[in-house]
Amino acid sequence: MSTYHESLKNKETLRLREIQKELPPFLIEFFRGIAQTTSTKTRLGYAYDLRIFFRYLYEEHKTLGGMEAKDLEVQHLNEISSDDIDCFMEYLSYYVRPDYENPENSTELHNDEKGKSRKLAAVRSMFKFFYKKKKVDANPATIVETPKIHDKQIVRLDVNEMADFLDAVESGEKLTDRQKTFHERTKKRDLAITTLLLGTGMRVSECVGINIKDIDFKNNAIKIVRKGGNEVFLYFGDEVQEALQDYLEERQQAITKEEGDDALFLSSQGKRITVRAVQKMVKKYALGVTIKNISPHKLRSTFGTNLYQETGDIYLVADTLGHADVNTTRKHYAEIEDQRRRKAASHVKLRKD
Known part of the structure; x- marks a missing residue:
């Protein structure tokens, strides 16, 4: 695992320890017990969600x-x-996160079905652990209905929008005057990032974690670290290769703020670019091209759509996108599958013309 990912994992570990201080002491056993089967990021998410649950109980x-x-x-x-957990689900629709030092800074929060489902999963995991250990008499969370998550239509760029988007990144024509002053310094980097996202379907977190040494131009491959810490190689085409090589000529001359940092993509301050910075960058260029709300994840969806339309292989799409369960992929691309089935029906003739 790269130094960057080790550093990120260490930060998450320290944050998890901080949050545990706000939780009941017996949960230390829970987090230790699930450490071998969950990532640090997952446990940190559980800690945040359980903190809300115990605040609700209080x-x-x-x-x-x-x-x-x-x-x-x-x-x-x-x-x-x-019933208490059902009431907690209702509580999550609207609640106030207090700031005890500055009450006027208390924050109003809302959870949609997805947020509620995630928090219920944390509560279920906690009860399951202690029930298995025979430290509680029952697991009431198992009979609480999971909130129904309504499928949303996938937002993605169509072929023309994709070309216009990359043109906008390269030319900067759609930017404001203030944005154009920075564009000349960042356009090669920005084009490399957006081309890479559209050409491989990698997650933005995977993109920012890439080091220069992770690129293999002989095989047009790039090594990334997936969620959970697994290292895999993704392969890219000529357009991605060209954008990366063009940027790398510029990157090799850059001075990094952190000695020995091999980060591929740098911020204007000479540090590894952040997920948030890439999200803002993608949105900036998309605003002049489409009315759709485009994010790095939407570029990932665009890649997945294009790959599925070209191959019809849902398993290939799932593997390339790094989905652990092909049903996740199938759910996202159900609309396209339906279109393919409709198209297939038109090819079947029951009587001769």
Whole structure:
């Protein structure tokens, strides 16, 4: 694993330890117990979500209300019913995150079905762990219905929009006067990033983690670290190769702020570019091209759509995008599959013309 990913994992580990201090002490056993089967990022997500759950209990629960998290013991979980968890789901629709030092800075928060499902998964995982350990009498979270997540139509660039988008990145014509002053310095980098995202379908987090040494131009391959820490090679075409090589001539002359940093994509400050910076950059160029809300993830969807339309191989798309379950891929591209089935029907003749 690269130094960048090790550093990111270490930061997540430290953050997880900080959040655990705000949670009931018995959860230390839970996080230690799932460490071998989950990533640090997953455990950190559970910690954030469980912090909200125990804050809800403090504010609303009939018997645990008013009890500080540090005073809770694992036996207290037996006082939580499925009705309590249902009420927690309702609570997530609207709640206020307090700022005890500055009450006026308290934040109003809302969760959609996806956010609620994620938090329910954290609660379920916690109860499942302690029920398996026979430290609680039941697992009430198992009978709580998962919120129905309504499928959204995939937002992606069509062929003409994709060409216009890359033209906009290269020329800078659609930018404001202020943005154009920076464009000349960043256009080769920006074109390399956007071409790479559109040409491989990699996640933006995978993109920013690439080091120069990860590129193999002999095989037109690039090594990335997937979610979960697995290293894989993605292959790219001539357009991506050209954009990367053009940028690399410029990158080799750059001075990095962090000694020995081999980061492929740098910010204007000479540091590894961040996910947030790439998100803002993509949105900046897309605004002048389409009314669609385009993000790096939408560029990933564009690649997946193009690959599926060209090959019809859902397993290839799933593997290239790094989906652990092909059903995830199939769900996203169901609309295209339906179009293909309709097209297939038109080729079947029951009677001669």
